[in-house]
Each structure stands twice: as structure tokens, then as C-alpha cells.
């Protein structure tokens with residue numbers, strides 16, 4: 001039976017595809033106030049600004065291409081039972097060819113009804129416009145988990161983390177909960193590998209290897225090691 005390998009990714013894995021991270025010095029939250037664009041209150045107050053912010057993100061995501069890190073993770077499937085848990089709203093893991101991707105914070109290519117979060121639709125092109133409505137007549141909003149909203153996939157993710165033989169963390173500051181808590185669900189006997197040029201502060205972890213490198217070089221290196229075992 002294949003070993004279970006669970007990967008938690010963050011904005012850093014898509015940085016070399018040209019997508020901005022959030023908290024680095026040139027990150028998105030330097031240019032935007034998170035409260036003005038990524039909360040339910042922002043949507044109530046200024047839906048046009050929120051739509052515009054996510055339309056720009058969608059455009060950038062559609063123009064971006066998977067990089068060496070996204071592609072290397074696909075190779076692991078030959079040898080391991082791989083699931084990727086991503087905080088990213090881009091679809092670069094899927095476009096690289098990964099078969100199991102759990103989106104903790106939603107996905108930019110889909111819209112949801114502002115009245116019923118379970119009514120979800122694909123968005124054609126990069127622009128979601130005001131006036132686009134769900135079948136019940138409510139305005140469509142981006143299918144994104146905003147700050148202050150529940151994270152419906154967290155239980156699935158925690159269960160996956162608790163059963164992982166190997167848990168990799170790539171390109172995340174581990175600043176946002178509950179995603180940041182997932183590494184603590186991993187068994188103390190399981191292997192943990194963190195790949196990030198700036199290793200996030202984590203305490204009390206056993207069996208931890210850190211690779212202080214960019215994803216584009218660090219991930220292919222680690223994947224090669226894992227495949228050669």
C-alpha cells in the first residue's frame with residue numbers, strides 16, 4: 001500500500017508563477033486593506049470594490065502557468081497516495097496535473113450565490129460582474145472563504161493531516177488559522193518537511209526537516225529524494 005503523503009501549500013508555491021503572496025514585503029496585503037476586500041462586511045459595504053479586487057486576481061491566475069514546484073508534486077503520485085491541501089485560490093495544482101486537491105479557502109474560478117453558499121457556478125473568463133445572479137435571483141460573489149467566515153473543508157483537511165505518513169508544508173507563513181493548525185494534527189511519528197525561503201515559526205514538532213529554499217528549486221529536490229527511497 002502506498003504511503004499517505006499530504007501537502008499543505010500557500011501563496012509561496014505560486015510566487016514563481018508570478019502571483020503575489022499576501023504578507024511578503026511586496027505582498028497583496030501591503031497594497032490592499034484586507035478588511036476592505038476580503039470580509040463579508042466589505043462585500044456589504046462596497047461589493048464593486050470586492051468584485052474588482054477578485055476580478056484582478058482571477059485575471060492574474062488565468063494568465064499564470066504552473067511552475068516547477070507544482071509540476072514536481074504531480075510526480076509524487078507515482079509512488080505515494082498524495083493529497084494537496086491548498087490555501088491558494090488559484091488552480092495551478094490542478095492545471096499542473098495533481099489529481100486530489102482540497103481548496104481550504106475556495107477557488108477563484110468559481111462563483112457562489114450570496115444568499116446560498118452551496119449554489120456554486122463556474123465563471124467563464126476573468127470577470128464576474130455585478131448583476132450576475134444565481135438561480136434564486138441573488139447576486140453572485142467569488143467562491144472564496146473570507147475572513148470571519150467558516151472554513152467548511154477544515155475537518156476533511158484535519159482528518160487527512162492526522163493520517164499522513166509524510167506531511168509537507170510549502171510556501172506559507174502559517175499566519176492564518178485554522179489552516180496553520182493542521183501541522184499539529186500530524187502524528188509525532190510522521191515525517192514533516194517545510195519548504196520556504198523564510199521558515200515559519202513552528203514549535204514542538206518532532207521529525208521535522210526544513211528546506212530554506214524557494215519552491216521552484218526546493219520542491220523538485222525534495223521530490224527527487226522522496227522518489228528515490
Ligand code: OAD
Nearest residue numbers: 010011012015021022023087171172173174176198214215
Ligand atoms: P503569505 O503571504 O502569508 O505567506 C507566503 C509565504 O510564502 C511566506 O512564508 C514566504 O516566505 C513564502 N514564499 C515567498 N516566495 C516563495 C517562493 N518562491 N517559494 C516558496 N515560498 C515562498 O501567504 P499564505 O501563508 O498562503 O487567505 O497566506 C494564507 C492566507 O492568508 C491566504 O490563503 C489568504 C491570505 O489572507 C484568504 O484570502 C482567506
